[in-house]
Amino acid sequence: MGSKPRGRNFSDQNGMSAQVTNTNTSPVPTGTVRGKLTPDAPLAKHVWFKSGGNADWLFEPADLDDLKAFLKALEPGTPVMPLGVGSNMIIRDGGVPGVVIKLGAAFAEVNVTGETTIEAGAFAPVSMVARRAAKAGIDGLRFFIGIPGSVGGVTKMNGGCYGRETCDVLTSCDVILPGGEFVTLTNADLAFSYRHSALPEGAVVVAVRFEGFPGDPEEIKADMARISNTRKESQPIGSMTGGSTFKNPEGHSSWKLIDDAGLRGFTHGGAQVSEKHCNFLINTGTATSTDIEELGELVREKVYANSGIKLEWEIRRVGRV
Template identity: 55%
Template sequence: MTFPDLTADLRARIPELRGTLEANAATAPLSWFRTGGPAQLLFAPADEADLARFLAALPAELPLMVVGLGSNLLVRDGGLPGVLIRLGKPFAEIAVEPNRRVRAGAGAADVKVARTAAEAGIAGLSFLRGIPGTIGGALRMNGGAYGGEVKDVLVEARGVTRAGDVVAYTNAEMGFTYRHCAVPDDVIFTGALFEGRPGDPAEILAEMNAITEARSSSQPVNTRTGGSTFKNPPGRKAWELIDAAGCRGLRRGDAQVSELHCNFLINHGKASAADIEGLGEDVRRRVRETSGVELEWEIKRVGLAAEG
């Protein structure tokens, strides 16, 4: 699908814009699944002020979403109407501050934040090593792994509203629950401040290495996959329900349920987004039939189905 080109109109609306605009931009390179249709418009802001200026002038009827590393994103084959915002290098800075605090941009990779904290002797942020995404996504989903969650270490988050207003939220104001925060969906996070506790760098790095080894031995890393496909139901583990439903290794075309960890879906090379999403729905149906549990997607599925 090819969408109408919005770049000229938006450049005219916002002549002082400094970021890059691209019409009908490929989204497959932006997600770990490496599949999906184009984005009508891809915007990479130069900094927070540039983002705020863009959002303030953006027509209200245009859909809007943001992407980080794309580790938990599936764009459907018909593409994504509206605007996709990618927070690149200007939002990837990480700095150590007094009192065992780390400030990071929303585009910073979780693993790099964990490593920066470890090298500074700040304990408590090692769990970020197990989250394959950026700080923005971790804020939005209260990202957690290996016994830690964002809610345990966040001091404050910063973002920009759809109206272009810069806002800040304390930990309490984030409204964290399991894999969720209560901040309105149209707020784009731009950064966060975390606080850990004193620790020995060597011990923290050893803990991170253990997380790396655990992920490598139990998850299909270095493949075209997303993060965990489904949320764990209360008191249950999604992978156990999927395994009990006989879905380990299940395929639909080039899409497959991982045989190593069956809460991961894999694109073996030529799977369409429809193949991957359809396989996920097959899994949900089988789990519902065998256990009565309705699995909830954790991977974010967006956009339009292919034409026809």
């Protein structure tokens, strides 16, 4: 049978407590799954910052049935964290307890399912959803071209840009709950708010359905090209970064608050505030996740001292400190 958690407690960014999993024994009975199960697995290569510790276990399911079987067999109480394309995330240097679920090609299909509807696997980049919708003459999803994330990631965090959010177009999603139960959740079930959803803790999104409206393919494509060019010109594309670091306070832009505090290009260890866009933090090549997170906290302190406004993290910070 699976191992029992042992070791010290840790606190994640929400203050929730869990225990370190014993990685000497498989968390599921031998022969339970067909996918790849790796102990003490490095995660830095899977995230955009290219930093951070290891997962106690990394599971890469072969397909949907394999994922269901794994979560059903997993010892109750074992922490589970889905990992998409690794944008908008800091993996702390102490690593991630329990099991990290990394979906792959079996969860990356994007299909037009109706005149104005798209269904996409959770691992598919949302930019692919935008392009597929444009080709089919489905409008309303063009903003996805500006988000460097996966379908599962934007669902969990209600990703958005240019005045639109995932909640504006998502109709329902399929998830696997801890214990292996397959359920479909509606837009209302997810209770979306700014950069947040009520997706159950440990649930793994596997597929999502989006609803747009009829549009002209060439006009949509032209506007998406404009969005892509604007992003390339204004954001540090190609750098080791995590996307927008802080939420925009009501009535303010985080980048301007950071710039006004004199922090453009500010460094801490191997981490830097982007000179191109102040709401992006960058790993200059030698940064640890601790460097990056500490830089973010220094930015918050200095912005508060300068403006009286407390910035809230948008990037997820997960794992052991």
